[in-house]
Amino acid sequence: MTSPFASWYHSWIAALRIARRDAWRAKGRSALVLAMIALPVVGASAVDLTLRSAELTPQQALSRQIGAADALIEATGLDAPILQRPDGRSYAPVGGYEKYRPDPEKKAAPLKDAVPAGAETVQMSTSGVKVHTRHGLLDTQLRELDVHHPFSQGIFTPLRGRLPGGPGEVIATAAFLEHSGLYVGSSVTPRGSTAPSTIVGSYELPSDLRRDELLALPGTLLAPIDKALAATGAPGLNVTDSFLVKAGGDGFTWNMVKEANAKGALVLSRAVVAHPPADSQVPLYAQEGKARFAGPGLNVGRFTEQATVATVVGLALLEVCLLAGPAFAVGARRSRRQLGLVGANGGDRRHIRAIVLSAGLVIGAVAAVIGCSAGVALTIGLRPLLEEKIGIRFGGLDFRSLELLGIAVLALLTGLLAAFVPAVTASRQTVLASLTGRRGIRRANRVLPLLGLLAVAGGAAIALYGSRYRVSPSLVAAGSALAELGVVALTPLLVGLFGRLGRWLPLSPRLALRDAVRNRGRTAPAVAAVLAAVAGTVAVSTYQHSQDVQARHEYVAELPDGAGLLSVNDNSAHQEVPTARELLSRTLPVAVRADVERLVVGNPNCEEYGTGAGCGRVELIVPKEQRCPLFESEHGPADFPPAEAKKLRQDPRCAMSSRRPGSSFKTIVADEKLLQVLAVTDPGSVAALKAGQPVSFDRRDVKDGKITLRLVTDPVAAQKAAATHAELPGQDKVLTVHQAPEGVESWGVGLVLPPSAAKAAGIATAPVGAYFSLEKAATTEQRQRLDGEIDRLGADVRVRIERGYQGESTIGVLALAVFAGLVTIGAAGIATGLAQADSEADLKTLAAVGAAPRVRRTLSGFQCGVVALMGVVLGSAAGILPAVGLRLTQEREQRSLLLHAVEMGYSTPDEPLYVPIAVPWDTLAGLLVLVPLGAAVLAAVVTKSSGALARRAAG
Template sequence: MTTWFHSWRAAVRIARRDAWRSKGRSFLVLAMIALPILGVSAFQLTMRSSELSAEQSLERSIGAADAQLTDAQMAGVPILQDPKGEQNTPVEDFAKTDKPWPSGPTDVAKAIPAGSTVLTDTDGTAKLTTTHGLLQTQIRELKAADPMARGIMTLTEGSFPEKNDELAASTAFLKSSGLTVGSTLTARGFDREYRITGAYELPSDLKTEQVNALPGAFLAPYAAAVEKAGSPRPDVTTTYLVTRSGGFTWNMVQEINKKGVMVVSRAVVLDPPADSEVPLYQRDDFHRYEDSAAGTAAALAAVATVVGLAMLEICLLAGPAFAVGARRSRRQLGLVGANGGNRSHIRAIVLSGGLVIGVAAALVGTVLALLLTFALRPLLEEYMGQRFGGFTIRPLELLGIAALAVLTGLLSAIVPAVTASRQTVLASLTGRRGVRRSSRVLPVLGLIAVALGASIALYGSVVTDQVLIVAAGSALAELGVVALTPALVGLFGRGGRWLPLSPRLALRDAVRNRGRTAPAVAAVLAAVAGTVAVSTYAASRDAQGLNEYQPKLPFGAVAAIVTEEGGRDAPAVREAVQRFFPVDSRVDVSRIAVGKPGCAPWGGGKGCGRFEIVIPKANECPLWVETPDGSDPSERFTPAQRTKLLQDDWRCKGMRGDGVYVEGNMLIADAPILKVLGITDPGAAKALADGKLVSFSAPQVDKKNDTVGIRLITDLEAYDKAGQEHKPLPGEIRSLPAYQVPGEPLSYGVQSILTPAAAKAAGLTTVPMGAYFTTDRLPSTEQRQKLDGEIAKLGSEVDLTLEEGYVSKNSLVLLALTVFAGLVTIGAAGIATGLAQADAEADLKTLSAVGAPPRVRRTLSGFQCGVVAAMGVVLGSAAGVLPAIGLRLTEEREAVRFYEQSLAEGWGSSDGPPVMPIVVPWETLAALLVAVPLGAALLAALVTRSRGALARRAAH
């Protein structure tokens, strides 16, 4: 034991001195191993620090209260809930009865135990005035200075409101609004002014734009003012923070649940009951939202695969660097053998180099991760949108990550250590390398791995739907190609006879010294294969996205739709778009209004209604016709019949394409709207001129008399009730003469058009909704920002759509992958070139002695680097296509099966089966195959000295 310890201590000392002597090589390997450790450790520290304990989560949600009581909106019927207060359901199983699902408010105050201290927490929204205009903002009425609310908000400046005319604002709101503490603000349509007394932040949601007022100080008077102006009353929700002696036990929570009230209890969350004591968990129809074992296993497998491939990549890159050190220390290792050291001592010295670099990389990576995470904590918190619970350090996890660095360093040094130990003492002292035959077993194993991996990937993509099987097979095949690399390098050498002198020497040198060439080529192969796989997959997804893309408007067209308050700001919005965008033409559009003029589209609010297009009975799709007993109408048909109806029956086919959604998919506009939508049918323009409704949806038109019916719904509650009870729907129906556009043209979501004059003649009330525009060119980013700012000043909700066509989301990804692969390729080729120069120093001196010019050294170095890069890129490009094709075939089978299943169930699309193209990114491959090897060769040539240093005479 003592001898073993002393020999390893000596080996470590030798390795440490050698690493210090070769600082450049040591720093390269150290950085190569430390950077992944830095990234993983920083990620681990960030994730652990951002995790909140149960107590911290409760403090941010309910402050110092014992419980939070919330209306479950179940009309007061008894409910069951989980211990955390996140899920609930009625006690009675309404799905098995004819009773409607309960819906409606509950008086939460009646469920609060007597003798409790209560603090109300009310949420709503309002449009507040800012320095830029108006901003839709969350209003929270909570007495934030109360001790019971401690922890919900963190005061950063000033004070919380103490009077009814005071507000505090979140830092996110102050940043967006341009206001500061001390400013005054009000809301649109509200004549009260409030002074901002303080700034605060929500620890778990730093990006929320919110203002805080005292209970009853803002929302109630604001709602009254809005309703008085004729607009719908804004929605308001109230929860109750409650404190009582003894807290809230699980039994108390269940008693309160009987009144239809949800409870988040501090005591229950911190000490939850057993699952057997939770009635909700015993329900047959209840599904707990937890990670499945299969999902967890898949995630772990994915992480293990990524970690394994990263370690393989580092080992392939760092291995030649350790081989450089072993070659440069060849004489030193020979002296160890000459003085009685055996092969195990030589292996220990080289392995100690990996151990020393690995430990140093682990230490540097972990320390840098700690420092960077701590220093960047404010930026990380802002990026994640929440404050950390603390700076959490878990030593065992960090030690595990650091152990990966040590293991990677040792694995990187194994092959150089074995190679160095096989050198005879005489060969090491004299500098002779000897001749070794390449292994015949490794290529055989590589071929077996390639065949087996390809078969597994093919099976996964054609027979099963398991992506992990495809990934595992592809990874095995890639490892097989790595094992075949030495043999493939030999095959490349046969092409050297047709090359000029310098590239021929470089290629023959690479083939003759496969021990250093193969790992570098394999490293390039692995990096390029991953890049090609991901880029092929991304390019294929891009092609699929282009094929599936549904434009909302013709290219370059703009739609500005005002979606609230009776279109009051529609004229101003039209004017703003025409002022800031390069508009070629404008068509004003309106909508049918039912009820008060100030009503928002789609109804809502007292005295507000809506309209709908009536589908004639004869035109209703049999799959969707309601049954008298309320059962699913599609159940009357077999899967084959449902599929046939969706594919062949015109009544069951949906509209072509997508579009800007407007109420009822109907526009009130004049004939120029046809040109904006790209409708060229002359019959449509004539029909509008004749006062007819133009329809793009065949089921809308009653074929008997060529009319379309519009139902005006004034009583929404009666309408909804009649629908639930399967009774005739109330509402007056207006019939208009209609023209059906033949051929089902693409109308971008618009199903019908009616002119304002025809609408007025039919007795329909219309209000402005916005406009459609055509442009002579796409607006610039500056123009869009100016328009957004102008619309923000108006304060109305505006749905602004600019059709820019399909925009690829993967172009930056492909560029980043190409750059990454290029850097790894150049790095690996550079390491191989350094090793080649160390080995070929004697050959270079011989060339100089026979009269070769000085530039030969530089040229040979460049070609050596380019040869390694070219071989790796060619092999990697071939190996990377397999996993991408396998994944795409798997996705295609899954998508086709889902499509067929949706048709059989009676709800799928009739547009045809999905198209899943496989596209090879030739631009990326060209950059890898040409630019990367060429760049590596030029870089190596530039950094290589033309003349070598004078060497001292070797002592024999």
């Protein structure tokens, strides 16, 4: 007697053999389904291997930061002991920043003092500076390090040439050579240096391939530049020093780290990162609270990113199942005679289901093997390009066998799920209907629409709950998928409702619509497949468009539209400003140019808050009674109870300054042309400037019609006074001003002094730039020409032109729309093509009764167009829900981040959070037109003009 297991085993073996034979016989259809299932597997396996390989282990990351040393000791610039996290990512002074007050007369302890006794060290110094290149000036990091010492191994990777051997020799990153137009053997001169250096080799930083950097031996690059700058009176370099340390024994322990912290140094230790101390042994956590370093502010975008990935992946798998489903359904109908013979020879429904399911199993298994192999091979082949794209070298190819196996199993399940519904449908066919080819008449399923409605409502509720009340990417993805499955379940009912529109259509589309309604078993899977493709497109497009609307709302213009600003970022380059102004007028279509200058005290080459000899400045003094108490207190807002602080923030004195992000000047010297460029039309302000009277745009600066300018000549005393909230020392100049009417937009400028007023007050000025307006938009060629001319000046001159919100993701959204449109049209073509193949008998019947070729083409085109149109309409509705869920997830995350920032005292919400949900109507309109039209034209083109008469099936 045969056991049930043996019977089950042999029946499935037979089913697999039949499925394999049928798949080989119908190579075209099998290849189509195989490709649909394998493509996501290729992408998933490639992404998995890429992300895992790019994710460095802690020791790999440390080797790229500290080389072969035990630790890296860095200066913090604080003149007090600090407390730090074990991983060295955050630190705070003992007592917290709220109580920390720097002492201008006290210098930080030498970094060398933080090195343990007997430890071996190698010094590393870095500074940012502009370097002369073939194109002009390039922001570059200069680094000094003994590249021949074993400690440096791992920090950089030599590529070509040799290492520097002494003064006058440097090596450059490959990114610097690419951006600068230089090469190994070229001479390079950092700005301020009196002698060029020769590039003797190239290298790369494994964790930052895009960094522009020059590397030299200690004492050969930074010190000569500093000396040359000091000779010209210019400020020196801002050099950051650090030490690579070899402590020996157990390495640089946590106790050593705390000893270095006591001397104001920050430590990144290999031993501490590998074996971090308990939270109770971290003084920083006891002082600040660990939550301060683990709140949502440190995980910006994490939940939204997870929700987006989970939703897109879920919808992609659902789309594959629904796209492959019609293919299996067509295959089952093409094999119905064979399935009927199985039933006639004693096979029951489970055997027929097994045969159809085996087709999904066979194709899914092959797709899994091919997809995973292709994904791995693709990652290995594209590894250099991928590393360049993400800007990080892999630590090695990290194969996660379980993850790749999970992706393969997912492909197998996808094939089974895609074949499930066709298997059930095929098993319900009677033997007589299968052998004769008759499909019979099936009553509409009344339970399926009810289940569909419940699935739509339940899925929407789950997605909204997962995004609104409990931030969970899994719930958002599961709810969106369930709602889309509900729409799929409603598809037969909705197809019937679409059929009622046929009475108003011409003959061919009416016949196509009635045929689609009459054959719902054939139409519904095709519509569902198009629905899934369109839903994914609409979901992603809606999400991207909503983000663009939010960014447009949050965008703050720096100048009136079409206006611009030429400015120097380095005060020592003020001699080049007049030449730069003339280049501007010659190159761009300038309508009005307003030359502007800055007020100067002492050395005009000093930075705004320089502390060198002769470095003074001019401060606009706000009257005491008009100052904000929140910022006058010793510890700022922390000195006030929360309720009082909240009330004071509503005080006009504490309102944020009208100075806009990116605006360069608060007090400026210019004539009335400036108001013309800034679109300030107040007649009183224009008349005042013409008459030589200053104009103020901030009422808090003015008292009794006058403003006070204080000439600060002792920068050290000024810094000390600022630290103790004392009055700045200096000489006051009181000027009568014209107060501009409230509400006039000054675009960040607070006070405008005409040149005659500055001269009368005895305050020197220096050129700093020019505001300008254009007659017409500057072309790309004009901008490039101007940038080239300014680069040849060798001055740090910046030109900005306000063009309004441009949308940083415009190109990405366009690429997404094109790609999604092609995928959607392709899905529509596949689904409707399969439906057309299934209705081939109808076309042959038309040929038999004498229908002209044009009629057959037209009918075929309208059949596919009707299916595609129904899929697009339903998919557009289904795709809105995931986008809504993603945006609500993002809103909750941003709100949590904002509340955390307020609780920690980092910021105060100045306006309500704005996270809109905007539907891209232009994208939907394009889908509604292009997809059905493309499917109809494609079907009409591929339909044969003359079809052979169908042969009568053998009895």
